[in-house]
Amino acid sequence: MNKIDTHNSKGGDERSTATSLLRLGTRLKLSRQTRGLTLKALAAAANCSESLLSKVENGKISPSLPMLHRLVEVLGTNIGWMFEESDGEEGIVFRAGARPLIALDPLRRGEGISLERVIPYSPGHLLQCNIHHIEAGGESAGPIQHAGEEVGYLLEGAIDLMVGEKTFRLTAGDSFVFNSELPHWYRNVGDERASIFWVNTPATF
Amino acid sequence: MNKIDTHNSKGGDERSTATSLLRLGTRLKLSRQTRGLTLKALAAAANCSESLLSKVENGKISPSLPMLHRLVEVLGTNIGWMFEESDGEEGIVFRAGARPLIALDPLRRGEGISLERVIPYSPGHLLQCNIHHIEAGGESAGPIQHAGEEVGYLLEGAIDLMVGEKTFRLTAGDSFVFNSELPHWYRNVGDERASIFWVNTPATF
DNA sequence: GAAGCTAATTCAAGTGACTTGACAAGAAAT
């Protein structure tokens, strides 16, 4: 029996099976998108077809365990996280070092960058918040533009932050605010890892 | 002369023309996306081709004034907004130690607390952001409730954060997120100053 | 162990949103 959820269940169970499938799919999709991967890319990396992924993400089928395992491996999460119950009331506090870490796809989102998720995914959040860890020499890929506002605080290291036409050299403790419409990107200019606490409005992904 | 920007200019101007075109395009695109319209839909509403819109949004061509007028009309903005210089440019970066510091009224807001303003007060900000410095033994006054969402990160020290019915002990590096409607307050439980990087959506959401 | 089922997986074709390039129609400059 390879699948996650048996279908021997009948009647009332069917529905909850369906929604849990969908939740799994949603999380997988989110993980993928956060990393800037396309279905094709992920399929290649996890050695399966795009089609399969599409169906899994949309809750049409449930992946086999080996399959799911390969997926979370590529995505850098763990299976547990995919099934964690949504954090109503709990999940207010997240401990240092216990937050999910996501490596970005170097080609699409930037070189040597990983995101530490501060706000877990669940629909209805007004804010998006990650700690960007940038290895020495790392930099974000091409400028990004979207609606909203960005605010951040440099926890450690030194970066050049480019916003609009200007470049700013930031060191630990410096902060910034700007309109997301302005194209922006950054580069680690120190010898060590730089970390930025970064918050922005709507998660218009 | 139908276009926005003349091309008689030569040399150095060309570049700025190009970027201003791109900015216009970006804003148009943003307006469209915010409204959830596709190129096709907008094209139909503004009576032009998708292709044209695509080019305008990508700064490949500049729309004629009548065209632009129809666009902003459908999008419900005005032409002026499309060209407004974004206020930003200045006031993007705030240096550690150079941010305005505000001592809270002990009676009304809390004991031994000062706020370091990260986002300057000015209308039109979507976010509110302060670093809360809490002296040893200090605590916020009675619980606060408002609409929106809060996210924070403990920069240094140790605090007890009370949200709803629960209390959490936080140390440096821990983070939290919660709905602003939940009553919340905090207390410094360490021997030294505690600092929290705190972001919230303004009540006007 | 073969027969039969069910559900995961694939391949190939389809769709929707956007882009690009070749060309037509107007204005502007000569």
Added chain:
DNA sequence: ATTTCTTGTCAAGTCACTTGAATTAGCTTC
């Protein structure tokens, strides 16, 4: 008037993702 712009259209192309039919793998059950 003719040449040279540039906006605008049409049709073809691309990219990311979906859908559907066909195949395959993994159990059950005889």
